Amino acid sequence: MxxxxxxxxxxxxxxxxxxxxxxxxxxxxxxxxxxxxxxxxxxxxxxxxxxxxxxxxxxxxxxxxxxxxxxxxxxxxxxxEVAPFVAVRVDATGEGEAQSLIFTTNFDDLAEAGPEHPINVRIDPVTGEPTPLVRIRGGLDALMTRPVFYELAELAVEHDGVTGVWSGGAFFALEQANASG
Known part of the structure; x- marks a missing residue:
């Protein structure tokens, strides 16, 4: 790895x-x-x-x-339409704040999620459907396939009341923060 x-x-x-x-x-x-x-x-x-x-x-x-x-x-x-790349695979190493998530795109580009390659999950306000993205290079993102997003969900932890994942020393929310409270 x-x-x-x-x-x-x-x-x-x-x-x-x-x-x-x-x-x-x-x-x-x-x-x-x-x-x-x-x-x-x-x-x-x-x-x-x-x-x-x-x-x-x-x-x-x-x-x-x-x-x-x-x-x-x-x-x-x-x-x-959404993003120029598709994240077709994610590999995780480590645990907790020391975890690294490495994404592979449909063109075999690799990016380790972190401050330079953030994960961003947009939630459609009408349907509630997530659009999970990871920055690959420059301003170019990859849309995560459903299986890749499910893998992230399996790795998710709670941090400050928000469910998300750690990678590259940064925490990325996989859902919108709870507005009540």
Missing amino acids: QSLLQAARSAGDGLPPVERWHPEYCGEMDMVIKRDGSWWHEGKRITRQPLSRLFSTILRKDDDGVHYLVTPVEKIAIKV
């Missing part, structure tokens, strides 16, 4: 430095990353995983909340 942790800490290595590129905005592309992590271009699913993986390496979310495909000379907006 130690090698997995080391890999998670260096997960960003080898990726293009999109955060340092500041090309001119070139408009929008008819590309959508759906909730299930599938990539679509002009209404057709991109079925070649290496192509989707390539696009994922030049993806960036800017402060305006928009996702862009970025190269040194182009910046093109695309639509992301």
Whole structure:
């Protein structure tokens, strides 16, 4: 498990430095990353995983909340329904405040949840359904699959009246804090 942790800490290595590129905005592309992590271009699913993986390496979310495909000379907006990645696996080591949670995405990116890779569970105010996310890199999140979220629920503890999990020395709520009291 130690090698997995080391890999998670260096997960960003080898990726293009999109955060340092500041090309001119070139408009929008008819590309959508759906909730299930599938990539679509002009209404057709991109079925070649290496192509989707390539696009994922030049993806960036800017402060305006928009996702862009970025190269040194182009910046093109695309639509992301929920998150650009899907967390398909979580591995836990340690216990309590010393616990580490390492997430693997649908593109084999690794991220150890902690202050730089927070877990955020949004609760739909109408349905009460959770949307569990973990930050992978930059402003890019991964939507946790239901089995991954269930694994987190199994690891959950109570801290200051809130149910959640520890990772990387930080506590992440898996539910909204009780408003009464």
